Amino acid sequence: MIPELGQIFLVAALASALFQFLGGISPLLNKIENIETFIDRVTTFQTISLVICFALLTTSFLQDDFSVLYVASNSNTALPIGYKFAAVWGGHEGSLLLWVLILSLWTLLLSKDKALKSSPDLRIQSLSILGLISLGFLIFILYTSNPFERLFPIPLQGRGLNPLLQDPALVIHPPTLYAGYVGLAVPFSLAVSSLLTVNNHQWAKHARSWTILSWMFLTGGIALGSWWAYYELGWGGWWFWDPVENASLMPWFIATALMHSLIVTEKRELFNGFSTLLAITAFSLSLLGTFLVRSGVLISVHSFASDPQRGLFILVLLAFFSGSALMIYSVKQKKNKQEKLHPLSRESLLLLNNVFLCASAGLVLIGTIYPLILEMLDLGKISVGPPYFNFVILFPFIPLLISIGVAVFSNWSHDSKNLIKKVSPIILGAIVLSLLFPLIYGWASLLTLVGVLLALWTILTGVSPLIKNQFSINKSMTYMPMMLGHIGLGLMILGITVTSSYGITFDDSMGIEQSSTVGDYEFRLTEIGKRNGPNYLAQYATIEISKDGEYIETVYPEKRVYDSSTMGMTEAGIEANLFRDLFIAIGEDIGGGSWSMHLQYKPLLRLIWYGPIVMMMGGLIRVFLSKRTIGSSQ
Amino acid sequence: MLPRHKRFIGILATLIGVAVAVSLILASFQDNLLYYVTPSEAIENIEDDQSKFRVGGLVEVGSFKRSEGSLKSRFILTDGFESIEVNYTGILPDLFREGQGIIVTGSFNKMKVFIASEVLAKHDENYMPPDIHPMNESSS
Numbered sequence: 001m002i003p004e005l006g007q008i009f010l011v012a013a014l015a016s017a018l019f020q021f022l023g024g025i026s027p028l029l030n031k032i033e034n035i036e037t038f039i040d041r042v043t044t045f046q047t048i049s050l051v052i053c054f055a056l057l058t059t060s061f062l063q064d065d066f067s068v069l070y071v072a073s074n075s076n077t078a079l080p081i082g083y084k085f086a087a088v089w090g091g092h093e094g095s096l097l098l099w100v101l102i103l104s105l106w107t108l109l110l111s112k113d114k115a116l117k118s119s120p121d122l123r124i125q126s127l128s129i130l131g132l133i134s135l136g137f138l139i140f141i142l143y144t145s146n147p148f149e150r151l152f153p154i155p156l157q158g159r160g161l162n163p164l165l166q167d168p169a170l171v172i173h174p175p176t177l178y179a180g181y182v183g184l185a186v187p188f189s190l191a192v193s194s195l196l197t198v199n200n201h202q203w204a205k206h207a208r209s210w211t212i213l214s215w216m217f218l219t220g221g222i223a224l225g226s227w228w229a230y231y232e233l234g235w236g237g238w239w240f241w242d243p244v245e246n247a248s249l250m251p252w253f254i255a256t257a258l259m260h261s262l263i264v265t266e267k268r269e270l271f272n273g274f275s276t277l278l279a280i281t282a283f284s285l286s287l288l289g290t291f292l293v294r295s296g297v298l299i300s301v302h303s304f305a306s307d308p309q310r311g312l313f314i315l316v317l318l319a320f321f322s323g324s325a326l327m328i329y330s331v332k333q334k335k336n337k338q339e340k341l342h343p344l345s346r347e348s349l350l351l352l353n354n355v356f357l358c359a360s361a362g363l364v365l366i367g368t369i370y371p372l373i374l375e376m377l378d379l380g381k382i383s384v385g386p387p388y389f390n391f392v393i394l395f396p397f398i399p400l401l402i403s404i405g406v407a408v409f410s411n412w413s414h415d416s417k418n419l420i421k422k423v424s425p426i427i428l429g430a431i432v433l434s435l436l437f438p439l440i441y442g443w444a445s446l447l448t449l450v451g452v453l454l455a456l457w458t459i460l461t462g463v464s465p466l467i468k469n470q471f472s473i474n475k476s477m478t479y480m481p482m483m484l485g486h487i488g489l490g491l492m493i494l495g496i497t498v499t500s501s502y503g504i505t506f507d508d509s510m511g512i513e514q515s516s517t518v519g520d521y522e523f524r525l526t527e528i529g530k531r532n533g534p535n536y537l538a539q540y541a542t543i544e545i546s547k548d549g550e551y552i553e554t555v556y557p558e559k560r561v562y563d564s565s566t567m568g569m570t571e572a573g574i575e576a577n578l579f580r581d582l583f584i585a586i587g588e589d590i591g592g593g594s595w596s597m598h599l600q601y602k603p604l605l606r607l608i609w610y611g612p613i614v615m616m617m618g619g620l621i622r623v624f625l626s627k628r629t630i631g632s633s634q
Numbered sequence: 635m636l637p638r639h640k641r642f643i644g645i646l647a648t649l650i651g652v653a654v655a656v657s658l659i660l661a662s663f664q665d666n667l668l669y670y671v672t673p674s675e676a677i678e679n680i681e682d683d684q685s686k687f688r689v690g691g692l693v694e695v696g697s698f699k700r701s702e703g704s705l706k707s708r709f710i711l712t713d714g715f716e717s718i719e720v721n722y723t724g725i726l727p728d729l730f731r732e733g734q735g736i737i738v739t740g741s742f743n744k745m746k747v748f749i750a751s752e753v754l755a756k757h758d759e760n761y762m763p764p765d766i767h768p769m770n771e772s773s774s
Contacts, residue, residue, distance in 0.1 A: 235725075363659065370663075381670035383688060388666035392659050507724045509705055559728075568728035587725035592703030596725045 024128020160564025177221030183214025492611025
């Protein structure tokens, strides 16, 4: 009964999405006297229907209703109850349902935006566009990926949730990432709606907070994914340049550029066309990401069971939405306001940085889809390795980081005077501080020094408004979002540089009471044992870590075999503080009483995740706290 | 200097910069492409070059050997038609099993043994490397 109800509400959501779309375009419906109230009602109705759908699917999971194919394939009775909730989006069908649910929530929030109510045309049109996007995905769900499909005969037991997904971080990683992906539909719809209606720069003002919000979710989602990959996926790497990771990184680059471009469009009424294009590109890349993840076309470490028909459908949606948006852009976009740009004004520097961000996205895109295109043309199968990405990303990023700091000191609309005088104390400070790193960690390479220098430069220029205001938080509140954003980025770059340059990684074989040395740290294996988890059997090792004979901590890395599968899972033993991570994972029993072990020492690794948290705090302040204090002063 | 000349020099400098960047990127692209082949294709081109590539196939049942207490292991990778011998030093992924589909990265040594620097097994029990689907279906 419950799955049928879910089916009905799915169709109801589809119908309301259709009306939401028609409300904006159909002259027939436009005759309805109060079109705004109508659209608001169908928007609310669609959201309620999808919330009910989601709740019904969750109920099926909690009841272990294996007559539902999706439940049977992603859960079983032994699954701990918390993971039964997470299992709702553990597979393809459920995650798509989550996708449209989040879209409808964003749409509902947009319809409640008070400021937007002052531009009814823009508002109705963008709600209509969001309705069309939702309609496309709901058809997709009903046509190819219905989560409520029944299974006959009913199995006694489900297949269980993929053990990789049975982890707290993975419970929140997909919804966070999706909230970011899907949130980019809002600036997209505002940009296209603006082209169709008022066709001026007004939309930028409305799109800014929404862009920052989605950017925050995207940042958090990517950071969570990286953290999870580090401790769960295996071997202690934090970024693999895997196509699925790249799929989330590309919209992040563009969303970052959009966020900054919108400032210029709002304040100086410049770059309207560029901001529009960025908004379209950001959402298109989100759709491309959905396509890459959901179709499984690429050779990827993450692999999700896939279906070419589904991939094709998403590709059609992608082509339709970005194609028509670009078409509307080319027809409607008016010429930018002509104004001479001063090369060292803030708008020029922001433009320059946005070009670097676009270049980064472009380079990642080439490396990600080139293998795909080659394979489609039957020219052989290739993959592009991490060395490519690690190398080429430096080209846009080094100049980007240099000019981020300069931009902080620049002025709007004219060349900034005394720029050199203003930045030289900071440059000096950054150089002095960066020289400390070779002293602490030893000399690695020139590139390492450059990376550290640029990171410190970004952090110090980020802090500079605070110094200028004599460390008064109140007076610097206006700059707080920018400061935190830049400091967070700097911290992340610092973490990446130091970890990659000074980290130690190696495999060793260890027997009981044998030890292995990584840098200054000694790992000693004292015991190998077995224990039972709720739905798995674990082999654990007891490892004592010490430095210079001084005991630090005992960690218990595990190797788990889940009941529902034959697949082994590695749970690493990690001892971490702000300055370094010590990591050990069990490989396998290699005979002779020895075990293979994977050991790591990674200095400043945590900064790679703390940096994004700081960045997100900047966004949070901009969106929620600073509306009163910041106003138009920035 | 005339403004015209200034602009000309500016454009020239930009063009040269872009050209250098693009050629460096393309060179890096060429260096870092990993070709993906089946064991049969790998054997065809065994003499060709020493650069790294990827081979995807099934670990032949009964072929896995490890010298006791060491990280060195060897096994046979097959696509049902041809097989190659693979040597690997290090920890094998959790999903590595005989009969399982995997991808190895590396190159052949003089003895025509494939020295793998990386072994990947997919994080999905139902995963098969591309191109060996049909064979697997006919054999099962």
